[in-house]
Amino acid sequence: MLLQLDKAGIRFGGLRAVQDLDLAIQEGQLVGLIGPNGAGKTTVFNLITGIYAPTEGDIKLSGRSIVGLGPVKVAASGIARTFQNIRLFGGLTVEENVKVALFRHQGATLAESALRLPRYQQEEREAEEEVRKLLETFGLLASAHLGAEELSYGLRRRLEIARALATRPKLLLLDEPAAGMNPSEADDLMHLIRWVRDTFGVTILLIEHHMPVVMGICERITVLDHGARIAEGTPAEIRANPLVIEAYLGAEAHA
Amino acid sequence: MKGAAIGYALFVVALAAIWGVDQFVIPYTDRYLTDMLLRVAICVISVSGLALVLGFTGQFSLGHAGFMAVGAYSSAVMSMKFGVPFPLAVLLGGLFAGVAGLAVGVPSLRLTGDYLAVVTLGFNQIIIVAVQNSGSFVDAVRALFGTSGAEGKPAELVLGSFGEVLSRFGDLGGAQGLTGVPLETNFGWAFTWLLLALVTLRNLLRSPHGRTFAAVRDNEIATRSLGIDTTRVKVTAFVIGAFWAGVAGSLTAFKLSSIFPNQFESKVSIELLAMVVLGGSGSLSGPVLSASLLTLLPEFLRGLAEYRMMIYALLLVVMMIVRPKGLLGTRELSDVILAGYRRLFPVRKPA
Amino acid sequence: MTLFLQQLINGLSLGAIYALIALGYTMVYGTLQLINFAHSEVFMMGAFAAFLFAGAMGWGDGAGVGAAAAVALVAMGSCAILGMTIERIAYRPMRKSTRLNMLITAIGVSIFLQNLALRLWGTNLTFPDLIAKTNWEIAGVNVASNSVMVLGVTLVLMIGLTWLIEKTKIGLAMRAVSHSRETAALMGIPVDRTISFTFALGSALAGAGAFLFLLGAPKVDPQMGAMPGLKAFVAAVLGGIGSVPGAVVGALVLGLCETFVSGYVSSTWRDAVAFCVLIVILLYKPSGLFGKHIVEKV
Numbered sequence: 001m002l003l004q005l006d007k008a009g010i011r012f013g014g015l016r017a018v019q020d021l022d023l024a025i026q027e028g029q030l031v032g033l034i035g036p037n038g039a040g041k042t043t044v045f046n047l048i049t050g051i052y053a054p055t056e057g058d059i060k061l062s063g064r065s066i067v068g069l070g071p072v073k074v075a076a077s078g079i080a081r082t083f084q085n086i087r088l089f090g091g092l093t094v095e096e097n098v099k100v101a102l103f104r105h106q107g108a109t110l111a112e113s114a115l116r117l118p119r120y121q122q123e124e125r126e127a128e129e130e131v132r133k134l135l136e137t138f139g140l141l142a143s144a145h146l147g148a149e150e151l152s153y154g155l156r157r158r159l160e161i162a163r164a165l166a167t168r169p170k171l172l173l174l175d176e177p178a179a180g181m182n183p184s185e186a187d188d189l190m191h192l193i194r195w196v197r198d199t200f201g202v203t204i205l206l207i208e209h210h211m212p213v214v215m216g217i218c219e220r221i222t223v224l225d226h227g228a229r230i231a232e233g234t235p236a237e238i239r240a241n242p243l244v245i246e247a248y249l250g251a252e253a254h255a
Numbered sequence: 256m257k258g259a260a261i262g263y264a265l266f267v268v269a270l271a272a273i274w275g276v277d278q279f280v281i282p283y284t285d286r287y288l289t290d291m292l293l294r295v296a297i298c299v300i301s302v303s304g305l306a307l308v309l310g311f312t313g314q315f316s317l318g319h320a321g322f323m324a325v326g327a328y329s330s331a332v333m334s335m336k337f338g339v340p341f342p343l344a345v346l347l348g349g350l351f352a353g354v355a356g357l358a359v360g361v362p363s364l365r366l367t368g369d370y371l372a373v374v375t376l377g378f379n380q381i382i383i384v385a386v387q388n389s390g391s392f393v394d395a396v397r398a399l400f401g402t403s404g405a406e407g408k409p410a411e412l413v414l415g416s417f418g419e420v421l422s423r424f425g426d427l428g429g430a431q432g433l434t435g436v437p438l439e440t441n442f443g444w445a446f447t448w449l450l451l452a453l454v455t456l457r458n459l460l461r462s463p464h465g466r467t468f469a470a471v472r473d474n475e476i477a478t479r480s481l482g483i484d485t486t487r488v489k490v491t492a493f494v495i496g497a498f499w500a501g502v503a504g505s506l507t508a509f510k511l512s513s514i515f516p517n518q519f520e521s522k523v524s525i526e527l528l529a530m531v532v533l534g535g536s537g538s539l540s541g542p543v544l545s546a547s548l549l550t551l552l553p554e555f556l557r558g559l560a561e562y563r564m565m566i567y568a569l570l571l572v573v574m575m576i577v578r579p580k581g582l583l584g585t586r587e588l589s590d591v592i593l594a595g596y597r598r599l600f601p602v603r604k605p606a
Numbered sequence: 607m608t609l610f611l612q613q614l615i616n617g618l619s620l621g622a623i624y625a626l627i628a629l630g631y632t633m634v635y636g637t638l639q640l641i642n643f644a645h646s647e648v649f650m651m652g653a654f655a656a657f658l659f660a661g662a663m664g665w666g667d668g669a670g671v672g673a674a675a676a677v678a679l680v681a682m683g684s685c686a687i688l689g690m691t692i693e694r695i696a697y698r699p700m701r702k703s704t705r706l707n708m709l710i711t712a713i714g715v716s717i718f719l720q721n722l723a724l725r726l727w728g729t730n731l732t733f734p735d736l737i738a739k740t741n742w743e744i745a746g747v748n749v750a751s752n753s754v755m756v757l758g759v760t761l762v763l764m765i766g767l768t769w770l771i772e773k774t775k776i777g778l779a780m781r782a783v784s785h786s787r788e789t790a791a792l793m794g795i796p797v798d799r800t801i802s803f804t805f806a807l808g809s810a811l812a813g814a815g816a817f818l819f820l821l822g823a824p825k826v827d828p829q830m831g832a833m834p835g836l837k838a839f840v841a842a843v844l845g846g847i848g849s850v851p852g853a854v855v856g857a858l859v860l861g862l863c864e865t866f867v868s869g870y871v872s873s874t875w876r877d878a879v880a881f882c883v884l885i886v887i888l889l890y891k892p893s894g895l896f897g898k899h900i901v902e903k904v
Contacts, residue, residue, distance in 0.1 A: 049480065075482035087477035089470045091537055091585055099463070100470045104482045106463050110491070113462035114455040116259045120462060127463070167481055315706060362889045368705055369641045373839065374888050377881040380836075384878045391872075525713055532710055565721040571714030576699045579707045 001063070002027045002203050003048070003171055008057035009227075010047060017043045018227045021057070025171075030197050030204045032218035034238075036248055039224040041207045042084060045173050048205075049081055050074035061171070076104060080169035082160045084176050084207075088148040094159055095144040098131045101166035131166070137199075138162045138192075154185050158192070165196065171203045172196070178210040190216050215239065223247065269450055277443030289442060293510060295550045296445040297503045300452045302530045302546040303539065304499030307456060309528065310536030311465070312492035313472030314364065315372040318379030319500050319527045324519035326352040326501025327508040328386060328427050331436045334509075336426070341439040345448065345505040352501020353494045355382075360493035364486055379521045386516040389427035432515040433508075440510035448506060452499050457539060459495070468492050469537075522564075529571050537585030545582055611747045613869045614862070619753040619822075621861025622760035626815030627838035628845070628853040629767070630689075630808030636784035636848035637804050639705060643712035644692055646835020647719035648685050648809045650828060652816030654723060655684035657733050657826045666734045674736040674817075678759075682813035689809025690802050698798070723828035733824035756818045763814055764854065767807075771850065780804055784848065837864070837880040844887050846897025855895060 005023035009016060018040045025031050033041050046052045048059060050071040059067050066074050075081075089097050106127065108120040135141045138158050143151055151159060157177055164172055174193065178186040190213045197204050208214045214221060215235045223231040223238060225247040231238055238244055281289055305319045330348030333339040339347065363374045385392070427433055459465050467488045470478040475485050508514045530549055535541030553563055574581065583591060627649055634642045659680045660666075665673045696715050700708045740751045771777035779800045782790040791797045819834065820826070841860040845852025860883060868876040887894060 051476075071476075071479045072482060072484050075480050081480055083477070083480075087474045087480075089473040089477065091469050091473050092466060096466050096469075100466045100478070100483075101481050103463050103467055108463065110459065110464055110495075113464055114459045116262060116458055121259055123463070163481070313706075315709065362885075366888055366892060369639075369709060370843075370888055370892060372709060373641065373843070374885060376836075377840075377884050381878060381881050381885075384875070384881075388875070522717075525717065528710070528713070561725065562721070564717055565725070568714045568716075568718035568721065572696055572711050572718065575703070575707050575711040575714065576696075579703055 001025070002029075002061065003205070004058075004060045004063075005044075005048070006058040006060065008044075008047060008054045008059055010043065010052055010055050016227055018047065018054075018224075019056075021224075021227075021229055023222055023229075025203060025205060027170075027203055028197070028201060030194065030217055030219050031206065032214045032221040033205060033207045033224065034209070034214055034221060035224035035230075038226075039247075040227040041224055042175055043227075044224070045081060045175055045205075045207065048074075048173065049079055075167065078168075078170035079173065080164035080167045080171070081173035082157075082164055082175055082177060084179065086156050086160050088156060088160060088163075090147070090149045092148060093145050094140055094148055094151065095131055095135065097148050097159060098134060098163050098166050099127055101163045102127050102130065104167065134162050134166055153180060154189075157181075157189070161192075161196070165200060165202070169202055171205065174204065174206045174208075176207050176209060178208055178213050181210070183212070186210050186213050189213065193217055266450070266454060270447065273446045273450065274443050277441060277446075281442045291551065291554060292442065293440060293445050293506075295547050296449045297440075297506045297510070298530075298550045299543050299546045300449055300506070301500050301503035302527055302534075302542045303452050303456055304496040304503070305527050306531045306534070306536070306539055306542040307460070307468070307499075308492050308496035309531050310538065310542065311460060311472060312468040312489060313536075314489055314493060315368045316375045316493065316496065317372045317521065317524050317528060318359070318375035318377075318382075319496070320519040320521065320523035321375075321379035321382040322352040322355055322497040322500035323504030323507065323523075324382050324386065324516065325355045325497075326504030327514050327519070328433065328504075329501075330505035331433055331508045331514065332427070334437060334439075335435065341437070341509060342444065345444070345502055345509070348505030348508075349498045349502040352504065353498035355501075356494040356497025357490065360490040360497075364489040364493060376521050376524070379519075379524055383516045383520055386427050387430045390429045393426050430516060432513050434513040436508050436512045436514065438509065438512050440506045445506055445510075448502055452502070453539070453543070456495075456499075460539060464488075464491070526567065529567050531581075533570060533574055533581055535581030535583035535585065537580070538583040538587055540588035541581055541583030541586075544588065608747050609869070611745075613865050615747070615749060615753050615757075616869075617862035617865035618858060619756040619861070620865055621841075621858035622756050623815045623819050624834065624838045624841045624861055625854045625857035626760060626763065626811045626818070627834060628842040628857045629850065630812045631839050632842040632845070632847055632850060632853040633780070633784075633804050633808045635842070636850075637780070637787075637801055638697065638701075638708075640697065640708050640712065641839070642808075643709065644696075644715040644719060645689075645808070645812060646831035646838075647716050647723075648689050648692070648831075649812040649816050649819075649835055650723065650831030651688055651719065652681040652685040652809075652813035653733070653820055653826050653830060654727060655813070656681040656817050656820060657731060658727075660734055660736065665736060667736070668738050669734070669736045671737055677736065678814060678817040681817045682810040685809040685813030685816070686806040689805040689812075693802060693805040698801075720828050720831075727828070729827045729829075731826040733820045733826050735824065737821070752821050755821065759814065759818060763811065767811070767850070770807075776800070776803060833877065840880045840884040843892075844883060844894055846894030849894070849896040852894055852896035 001024060003023070003025040005021050008021045009019040011017065021044065033044065035041055043052065047054050050066065050069050050073065053068055058065050061077055061079065066077060069077070089100065092100070106123050108123050111117070112120040132141065135144055138161070140155065140159060140162060143155065148156070148159065161174065161177065177193070178189050181189060193204065193206070194217045196202065206214070206218065218235060221233065221235055221238045222229055223244050230243045230247060231241045233241070301319065301323060305316065308314050308316045326348035329351035330344040333347050334341060334344040359375065359378045363371055366374060460468070467478065467483055470483070471485045471488050478485050504519070530546045531542045533549070534543070534545030627645070630645050630648070631642060634640060634645070656677045660669070660673070660677050663673070665677070692715055696711050697708065700711050737755070742749045742751065771780065779790070779795045780803070782793065782795055783797055783800045787797055790800070837860060838857065841857035842853045843856070844860060845854065845856025860880060863883060864876055864879045867879045
């Protein structure tokens, strides 16, 4: 069991944004998290990544509780994420954006960097190599020296995913990666995500509204509504679940 | 490997050139011109440090002059009261300022932009007030610890010598200024420190650490999601900036021979800030350029000397509205020159 | 005991003046999320306006309450106009810019005004004693007429302000805009005009503060706004920046702290009090006494 949420919940003042949530993800799985707008999906991501601390329940990564660690330590334990509004480093190039992700794995000190000592030089060479390979596999090599903000929307999304992968995570959280994409772009993304999981062996939890993407690649899906889990199962099971249909379309649609 | 070797070689050559000029050219140079060059060098050192903090890490530090004061006073005391030789005194001045930067930065850098600006301004003022009241501090220390005498119980001796050290440290002349600092700053040392500052800062900015500074500036939340402790990054930049401010302050003390607390007021901090902003936050050569120009400008505009601050202020406001990225924005002078060169001499593709 | 009560009254009247200035900071921050660095210079200009007007009208020592009232109103009016002008020329074009840039612009305006005053009028001018000062003995405590005036005028202005914010349409508009500019605009509230009004109001209060300040410290100088301005800002932060009652409470607390430290400890550390208070609040409770902590959406 890689990630486990055990009756996790959070309240903001009087509002219970997430309540009583059970979630279990095995290593290597590709899991989807869906639900109508405002259901609390991004809040769940924020809980997992430590941006919010749950007011109830527990969150465990590989059996160890990660509650209260804060976003930096949680990320350091192997959870990477992308954001709903793409968060790239505008002042850096495409290549540099990915290089930042390697920082944690680099050991050269300030002095070594300032004086260009051998350890710094070696690490820079290795980083350069690793980043090139990653950019190449994501089709971003040609844009390596462009400013991150100069890329098209689709490429920026890919860059954010490439950057997240550069941290060598065990678990990758993707927050609406297909947002704003047309059907063909979404289709490409779908294949990319599955390919990422297959090639890098990373476990993926995905928030998405694009149903074809979700149904197409997710092995299991959890459905949230008003902060609570209303269904969990395979895509086929979810598609047929009346509660899910009702949550999305409203009670009248079902009648 | 080869790139680094060339870098080292160039550094040695530059160093030799600096001292060559110091020994063979400066003695024949107009005093006034030399003085101007020193002022530019010192200003650029200070501004570069601030450019790292403000431009590259995006931290709104409004108390940079306070760290210059720490450097100036501590190096002066080290030299005059503890007999430390000049080059070492300057280094110590920088280190003391760095420690001050740590003390100020650790609690403050959790705060967002506006608040950080005000806190750093506050610290700047506190440092000034502390220096101005150093006389009463010394009296208090003397009363509390006594001063070392040859006799007395061991405990008294220890406390006494501690008190002696503290009071030596604390005797900063107050508002009347600290006088009698040896005149040691010359072209050679000023430009050596300048070379060191620019080289190490430039190297740092193009290193993994440098990228984390920019990352924190551009998107702190994303940076944290990569497992990077952003507070630590901010404090690091802050301390380095403070160090260089301290070095600049030390060089100032040994140039002017007398230093006064009001030379390091928030007004100066704001001037330094203006230089960074006008030069281009996100660039190192931009602020270097603007600092040089703005230090030299009053010389050429003698008549407008009284309007200097007003012109600064207007420039600031106009720049912010019209060209918020400053003179060079995020580009370096080398990029600008290269771009201009390419425009003049476009590379023609083979037929 | 009498010393204590004496200090209490001094502290409160100092706090009252800080409150008048602090309100300008807090209202502008609530609306634009901008620390209006230039506000301390608006205060200073108010003092100059008072001085110049009194001089132009030929009013000197003992000119009377009528003259004083006229001077106060002129100060308030000039400040209001200056505040609105600054907003229109320097801040409005920056609305879409980053907060850092707006802050820098504010600093630029502040320096500009300081130096402008220096060029135009010089330093170290003295404001006439328009109203003869007397001391009264109440319950064995020496009460200066000055303090009474300061507290009285401030109280009246506070009541007026509260009424304006709570009971009038423009007050509602101000509150709406400080909650959410976009929503207010969608509701048909004239946002630009409301912001202008906010600046005018905050600046006018600073003008009143300048007049009252001059009653006790009749020196007029281009640098005179810096310290009171910074301290008033600290007061606003202490109370929770963006909160109107917070600004008042914070200012009174700060005035009292400063007076007691000055009286019982040492007057050389007087100025440091404000900064120490600032640092302590920002480290432990940045949202201040009445403020809310705004969380960035992830």
